[in-house]
Amino acid sequence: MKILVTGSNGFVGSHVVAALLKEGHEVFASSRTGDASSFNKQYPTYRFIQVDFTDPFSLHDAFEFVQPEVVVHCGAMSKPDECELNQADAYDVNVYGTLQLLLNAETYQSFFVHLSTDFIFDGEKGMYTEDDPANPISYYGRTKKEAEDAVAEYKFDKAIVRTSFVYGKPLYGRDSFIGLIAKKLKNNEPFKVVNDQQRTPTHGEDLAKGIRTIINKRACGVYNLAGKDLLTPYEMALATAAYLNISAHQLTPVTRATFQEKALRPLNGGLNIAKAQRELDYHPMSFAEGLEKTLAE
Numbered sequence: 001m002k003i004l005v006t007g008s009n010g011f012v013g014s015h016v017v018a019a020l021l022k023e024g025h026e027v028f029a030s031s032r033t034g035d036a037s038s039f040n041k042q043y044p045t046y047r048f049i050q051v052d053f054t055d056p057f058s059l060h061d062a063f064e065f066v067q068p069e070v071v072v073h074c075g076a077m078s079k080p081d082e083c084e085l086n087q088a089d090a091y092d093v094n095v096y097g098t099l100q101l102l103l104n105a106e107t108y109q110s111f112f113v114h115l116s117t118d119f120i121f122d123g124e125k126g127m128y129t130e131d132d133p134a135n136p137i138s139y140y141g142r143t144k145k146e147a148e149d150a151v152a153e154y155k156f157d158k159a160i161v162r163t164s165f166v167y168g169k170p171l172y173g174r175d176s177f178i179g180l181i182a183k184k185l186k187n188n189e190p191f192k193v194v195n196d197q198q199r200t201p202t203h204g205e206d207l208a209k210g211i212r213t214i215i216n217k218r219a220c221g222v223y224n225l226a227g228k229d230l231l232t233p234y235e236m237a238l239a240t241a242a243y244l245n246i247s248a249h250q251l252t253p254v255t256r257a258t259f260q261e262k263a264l265r266p267l268n269g270g271l272n273i274a275k276a277q278r279e280l281d282y283h284p285m286s287f288a289e290g291l292e293k294t295l296a297e
Ligand SMILES: NC(=O)C1=CN([C@@H]2O[C@H](COP(=O)(O)OP(=O)(O)OC[C@H]3O[C@@H](n4cnc5c(N)ncnc54)[C@H](OP(=O)(O)O)[C@@H]3O)[C@@H](O)[C@H]2O)C=CC1
Pocket: 006, 007, 008, 009, 010, 011, 012, 013, 030, 031, 032, 033, 034, 051, 052, 053, 054, 073, 074, 075, 076, 077, 078, 079, 093, 097, 115, 116, 117, 118, 144, 162, 163, 164, 165, 166, 167, 174
């Protein structure tokens, strides 16, 4: 199938592009800056188009050129703290940008697969299902909820994929939080890590495979594609130290109250993946397996 992937330079987008290319799809990768990958050297079915999806004219031309059967929208302003501090930009990219993509996708009746987040929840309940009510506590979360609402109005086939704390070996571009922890440990640097925020860390390859299944099955609706283990970032850091056989003495557990972040993050996060397991045969690796895949030299 002919698939447009936005946010292809990003952590999630790069894994999605790789998984789709491996299955022989015709992939049009798109990001705001130049192509950060080397896929054009490996896959004849790969193309890259540089597009700012907040620019309606360039987006219109890109869609006219690609005429995608499927759009996987990974592009976003994805750093909650940045969104909290730059709310107009966050709204422009995460909400207005998504709206622009939806308007163009309607012209080609594309199947629209939208990436969303556990940060649309307030973290009171935890282990959220697809049916739980959203109540974002950060501006990032608010923009992602508004984007979901826009996708819900889309007239043609659509899927909303919620995920959480994506990690793994970066294919190119930025590293994940696990990579940051490993670097701090290897450099014997002190590192404060929150221990009161529960997450279901999701390996990028699992997420990408789940999205590929959604595309192949044209599975419409909301799906949680997350990891199966619930850990705090501090517990992830301890597991990383243990795997690397490095002392954890430089790791200090802190709380959301004492670790002053710009954006509030849900305390009891975590996504229940029972629906994806049932309907998509989605069976993610354990965090221990994911850690090994991420850190193996
Ligand atoms: N990472 C995570 O833990 C989680 C991510 N998600 C969601 O997954 C998606 C991807 O996240 P992630 O991979 O981490 O994000 P990254 O920050 O790694 O990548 C963001 C991507 O979006 C592109 N982009 C940003 N603004 C624009 C724009 N105006 N026009 C075109 N492209 C743009 C960037 O392009 P360029 O680099 O060229 O500027 C980049 O390719 C997001 O929707 C995020 O909300 C949800 C839950 C967890």
